[in-house]
Amino acid sequence: MNLNIITGIIFLILAPLIGGLIAGADRIVTARMQGRVGPPLLQPFYDVSKLFEKETMVVTTTQYVYVVAYIVFIAFTGALFFSGGDILLVVFALTLAHVFLIMGAYASRSPYSVIGAERELIMLMAFEPAIILCAAGMYLVSKSFFVRDIISYNGAIILLIPGLFFAFLYVFTMKLRKSPFDISTSHHAHQELIKGLTTDFSGSVLGITEIAHWYETVFLLGFIYLFFAFNPVIGIIALIVIYLLEIYIDNVSARVRWSFALKSAWIITAVLGIVNIGILFFRWW
Amino acid sequence: MSKQVVIPFGPQHPVLPEPLHLDLVLEDEKVVDAIPxxxxxxxxxxxxxxxxxxxxxxxxxxxxxxxxxxxxxxxYCQGIEGIMNLEIPKRADYLRTIWSEYSRMHSHLLWLGLFADAMGFESLFMNAWRLREHILDDLEATTGGRVIQGSCKVGGVRRDISSEKLDEMASGLDSMQGELHDLVNVFLRDSSVRHRLKGTGILSKDDAYLQGAVGPTIRASGHSYDTRKIGYAAYGDLSFEPVVASAGDSYARCEVRAKEMFTSIDIVKQAVKKIPDGPIDMKVTGAPDGEYFARSEQPRGEVIHYIKGNGTKFLARHRVRTPTLANITPLVTILKGCELADVPIIVLSIDPCIGCAER
Amino acid sequence: MGLFSMTKMVFRSVSRKPATLMYPVRPAKSAAAFRGRILIEPLKCIACRKCEKSCPTQAITVDVKVRTWQIDRLRCIICNCCVEDCPTNCLSTENIYTNPMTVREGIEIYTVPPKPERKKETVDNSKTEE
Amino acid sequence: MIREEQKMQDITPDSLIRSVQAMKDGGKRLVQIGCARIGDIFEINYSFDKDYNFENLKLTIPSGLEVPSVSGIYTCAFVYENEIHDLYGIEITGIAIDFKGTFIRTSIKYPFGVVSSKEEDACQNKL
Known part of the structure; x- marks a missing residue:
């Protein structure tokens, strides 16, 4: 039990570093796919440190509170997950964190930020069923909602719930804010909504959002790792392949309309998820 | 009838760095009127x-x-030459044609890139601009300027291109054609792109004509109208067909521009084959007295330079009707009835250049 | 033709060298014919004022009495007109840009040799820049 | 180079609407409307085109005279008519979408309607 708390603390310290490095590598690979040289690996850290040096110009002070709550809950989500906690609690803490982010965007009256917030809500609705079904699927396999039990399960979870895995991959693009689902905000200048959700965040507020995003990336990769927990080597390779796949998809697709994003996410989750869970159900009873 | 709201679009909007302001009258998400x-x-x-x-x-x-x-x-030079009745050397006409077609290719590639960016397709945007770089390099090597060429003058052109360089340019375009095909393929075939473009902003054939649309905007609505067919510069000696599409939607306008680049490559290659030797300019003395409407086809459409001279070195009037000014009325028409989310794409699809519309 | 038609271009980009240059660490490419800035060899200048008359932006001022040739880099559009009109070929165009500046300056004054009264050449290499 | 033939036809304010209507009935497209000031007289050119045949109607008016709008015949005329009004100060009555002088905003009102003297050219002042 103590060991688990230590891994949680290690997550809190290392996740921003790993997440930032992943973001830096992401930018280099993206640049190469677009035929550019791209920024140095440490560029995300330079960016964030510059953001913290800037004068804080907040439109409304409540925004600051929401964004701090967002990072706290994201960090809590990850720490809970890595210390082997209850996966359902992890999922709901993640949702709560995003609700704070959306509230932060709503706090300013900019139309871009409000539309971005509305779209983020829609994305949340598209994302939620998939991750909950994944948690349920993992429970059906390992008979436990606790991450530490799932991770010590002897067997390839991916082989038992591949449908859920693909449903999760589909919504993973939304969480990484990449094309074709970079609808609420994205890392590039955004033609429809400028920076969407984060339009009115600036200086340290934006910096905090960015660090929270790194925490989230590491947490989500950790979640994907659960599918491959039976063999750490395969697990790490799978994570790298999946992330490269996400970058590739980002580079070969245009942005879709939000209605299509929601519809397709629900249909894929419903079909793949329910079929998969149904099969599991009959297999284990 | 539901309540109408007016939403301002521009003059600063991320989709186009051009100061165009539109008052969009909305009923729910539908645009019922647009005032530019x-x-x-x-x-x-x-x-x-x-x-x-x-x-x-x-x-x-x-x-x-x-x-x-x-x-x-x-x-402008053609306008002055028209008033003064100058017959400029043939080689100068051919060089002007070659540079015009290079300008068209570079403008269309720029537009395709911006259009891809409007759809959130960054890598397509980067690739379009990477190809544009080949065109700009050739312009730089032959005129000395990448964007503002400064190589035209009254009575001819200011720089010659050696025949080796001309051959090199033609073979360069040949080798670029393959990559250009791949690029255009994405615009015309990719399902995520078609999903955004098909059926948005339809301009009917009659509207396009009566509202004075020009360039790719009118050609995408089924009219084979291309000012190059008048035969100014060397176009009269070269054979080409204007690219025409019939659907009149954003996709058709994208298609016309994409395919026009291949026409341009063809025209350049023909011109390189046919270009005669000889002088590139002639001495111009005196001052223009009279008036003349010079017309030519720009990447965005037909441009009119009206020049009125009064017999002195200083002209009495120079009036430019740029293609964007003519395309504003069709833009207002196609905005009526579209979804708010499609407004940026539709505005971009006429390739607006407000800076030159206002001069 | 369906989804992911961009794949070919993406993989081609990955397999190739990047198309961009790390300017200013690596110098920008520029063609030999590129018009970057106007250079003058003050010794050859005879202060005939032809360049001043041909300049469409009036960036060049020639003072015949004080014997100076002056150019405003910010007004100059590097159209090459002065170079073409110069009778002694003392003007030329270089394919390197004028350096960027953070304050509004850019007027460069060159002293040109005095009017030759008899055939007597002076070696005057003085060049003042502002 | 091919020198295009310049067909020019002089009209009066009274016959303007009739002539433009005749152009539209002939299936011609309005290419542009442009104004030029010659001394105290304004020339307004209405250009039409059909199958690459370019034709012009030239209306010559003294300053201060009102001109009827042709935007009832060709909708797209409103762009050019507002422009002429804003740059030259010529009153054009009955434009389909009348911006009342706000189409092109300039710091000097009707900049093209006045004669500019060569001395007051600030941009020629040297540093």
Missing amino acids: TIGYVHRGLEKLVEKREYPQYVYIAERICGICSFIHGMT
Whole structure:
């Protein structure tokens, strides 16, 4: 039990570093796919440190509170997950964190930020069923909602719930804010909504959002790792392949309309998820 | 009837760095009316004819627009030559044609890139601009300027291209054609792109004609109208067919521009084969007295330079009707009835250049 | 033709060298014919004022009495007109840009040799820049 | 180079609407409307085109005279008519969408309607 708390603390310290490095590598690979040289690996850290040096110009002070709550809950989500906690609690803490982010965007009256917030809500609705079904699927396999039990399960979870895995991959693009689902905000200048959700965040507020995003990336990769927990080597390779796949998809697709994003996410989750869970159900009873 | 709200679009909007303001009257998410306003960047360039001698004014005419600068300069020179009844050397006509087509390719590639960016397709945007770089390099090597060429003058052109360089340019375009095909393929075939473009902003054939649409905007609505067919410069000696599409939607306008680049490559290759030897300019003496409407086809459509001289070195009037000014009325028409989310794409699909619309 | 038609271009980009240059660490490419800035060899200048008359932006001022040739880099559009009109070929165009500046300056004054009264050449290499 | 023939036809304010209507009935497209000031007289050119045949109607008016709008015949005329009004100060009555002088905003009102003297050219002042 103590060991688990230590891994949680290690997550809190290392996740921003790993997440930032992943973001830096992401930018280099993206640049190469677009035929550019791209920024140095440490560029995300330079960016964030510059953001913290800037004068804080907040439109409304409540925004600051929401964004701090967002990072706290994201960090809590990850720490809970890595210390082997209850996966359902992890999922709901993640949702709560995003609700704070959306509230932060709503706090300013900019139309871009409000539309971005509305779209983020829609994305949340598209994302939620998939991750909950994944948690349920993992429970059906390992008979436990606790991450530490799932991770010590002897067997390839991916082989038992591949449908859920693909449903999760589909919504993973939304969480990484990449094309074709970079609808609420994205890392590039955004033609429809400028920076969407984060339009009115600036200086340290934006910096905090960015660090929270790194925490989230590491947490989500950790979640994907659960599918491959039976063999750490395969697990790490799978994570790298999946992330490269996400970058590739980002580079070969245009942005879709939000209605299509929601519809397709629900249909894929419903079909793949329910079929998969149904099969599991009959297999284990 | 539901309540109407007015949403302002521009003059600053991330989709186009051009100061065009539209008051969009909305019923729910539908646009029922759009009222355009320009006039944020009026520079009074036409007024400057009273302050600069007519041969020097070429450099101002070129600066009306940054993208179609060469064709502006050329049309102005054609206007002066029209008044003074000058027959410029054939080689100069061919060189003007080659540079015009290079300008068209570079403008279309720029537009395709921006259009891809509007759809959130960054890598397509980067690739379009990477190809544009080949065109700009050739322009730089032959005229000395990448965007503002400054190679046209009254009575001819200012620089010659050696025959080796001409062959090199033609073979360069040949090797670029393969990559260009791949690029255009994405625009015309990719399902995520078609999903955004098909059926948005339809301009009917009659509307396009009566509202004075020009360039790719009218050609995408089924009219085979291309000012190059008048045969100015060397176009009369070269064979080409205007690219026409019939659907009249954003996809058709994208298609026309994409396919026009191949027509341009073909025209350049024909011109390189046929270009005669000889002088590239002639001595121009005296001053223009009279008036002339010079027309030519820009990447965005037909441009009119009206020039009125009064027998002195300073012109009495120079008036430019740029293609964007003519395309504003069709834009207003196609915006009616579209979804708010499609407005940026539709506005971009006519390739607006407000800076040159206002001069 | 369906989804992911961009794949070919993406893989081609990955396999190739990047198309961009790390300017200013690596110098920008520029063609030999590129018009970057106007250079003058003050010794050859005879202060005939032809360049001043041909300049469409009036960036060049020649003072015949004080014997100076002056150019305003910010007004100059590098159209090459002065170079073409110069009778002694003392003007030329270089394919390197004028350096960027953070304050509004850019007027460069060159002293040109005095009017030769008899055939007597002076070696005057003085060049003042502002 | 091919020199295009310049067909020019002089009209009066009274016959303007009739002539433009005749152009539209002939299936011609309005290419542009442009104004030029010659001394105290304004020339307004209405250009039409059909199958690459270019034709012009030239209306010559003294300053201060009102001109009827042709935007009832060709809708797209409103762009050019507002422009002429804003740059030259010529009153054009009955434009389909009348911006009342706000289409092109300039710091000097009707900049093209006045004669500018060569001395007051600030841009020629040297540093």
